[in-house]
Amino acid sequence: MKLAPELFLLFFSIVGGSPKEKHSTSKQLPKCVGLMDGCGYTMPDGDITVRYGDSLNITCYIYDEYVEKYTNASSRLYFTRNKTIYDPHNGTVSNSYWPKMIYDRSTITPFDEVDVNDETAPRIQILDERSIRLIIPKPEKTIRDFYGCFFNETTRDSTIQKAACTNVVGVGVPPQLITDFACVSVNYEKLVCSWTAPQNYLMTQYRLDFKSTRPRLKMKGDKNRTNGTRPYKYMIK
Known part of the structure; x- marks a missing residue:
C-alpha cells in the first residue's frame, strides 16, 4: 500500500562540510596528530578534505634539533603518497615498498621533467632549512590517500628514515x-x-x-x- x-x-x-586549516598559536612547536614520536609536523594537520578542482598543499616542518644537527636539514625531507615517493631532489618514484623506502632509482621521474600542463603531477618546494611544501594543482578524486613526510637520516653507519608526520587526504565534490x-x-x-x-x-x-x-x-x-x-x-x- x-x-x-x-x-x-x-x-x-x-x-x-570541509574542515578548515588549523594553525597552532602555542609558543611550543606543534605535534603531529596521530604520531606521538614524529620528528616534525605538517600544516594543515590531521585529515585533509579537498574540493575537486582545488589544489592540495601540505607543508612539512622538521624540529629544531634536526636543523641544528644537519646542514640544510630540509634537503633530507621528502613526501610519500601511498606507495609513491615524492623526493624533492630525485623526483617521483612509483611502486616503492612503503614504508621501507627501498626503491629502484631507474623508475625515478625527475621533477624538472614533469609536464607543467599535468595538473595532477606533484611539485615540491624547499622553503627554508627546516621545511618543504608539496603542491598538487588538481589532485584526482579519491576517497582516501595516505600522505607522509619523512626525514632521511642516513649516515655512513646506518640508514634511518624517520616519519615527521602523516595525513589522510580525501578529494571529492560537494x-x-x-x-x-x-x-x-x-x-x-x-x-x-x-x-x-x-x-x-x-x-x-x-x-x-x-x-x-x-x-x-x-x-x-x-x-x-x-x-x-x-x-x-x-x-x-
Whole structure:
C-alpha cells in the first residue's frame, strides 16, 4: 500500500562540510596528530578534505634539533603518497615498498621533467632549512590517500628514515542531489524510504526529516544514514 500523499511531509537534506586549516598559536612547536614520536609536523594537520578542482598543499616542518644537527636539514625531507615517493631532489618514484623506502632509482621521474600542463603531477618546494611544501594543482578524486613526510637520516653507519608526520587526504565534490527517492507505507504501520546516493568521494551524511499531518501518530526509528544506506525505515504507531 502506497503512502497517502496527505499523511506525511518528508524533508530530505544533505549534511556536508570541509574542515578548515588549523594553525597552532602555542609558543611550543606543534605535534603531529596521530604520531606521538614524529620528528616534525605538517600544516594543515590531521585529515585533509579537498574540493575537486582545488589544489592540495601540505607543508612539512622538521624540529629544531634536526636543523641544528644537519646542514640544510630540509634537503633530507621528502613526501610519500601511498606507495609513491615524492623526493624533492630525485623526483617521483612509483611502486616503492612503503614504508621501507627501498626503491629502484631507474623508475625515478625527475621533477624538472614533469609536464607543467599535468595538473595532477606533484611539485615540491624547499622553503627554508627546516621545511618543504608539496603542491598538487588538481589532485584526482579519491576517497582516501595516505600522505607522509619523512626525514632521511642516513649516515655512513646506518640508514634511518624517520616519519615527521602523516595525513589522510580525501578529494571529492560537494554533496550532490540523490535520485530515485521513494517511500512506501505498509498498512500505515511501517514507512520505508529508499534512494540512490551519488559518488561524492567524501563522507556524506543524509538526513530524512518528516512531519505528520496527524498529530496523534507517533513515530520512532533511526533517521541517520550515511552514504545512501538503504532502506530507511520508520515505524508508525
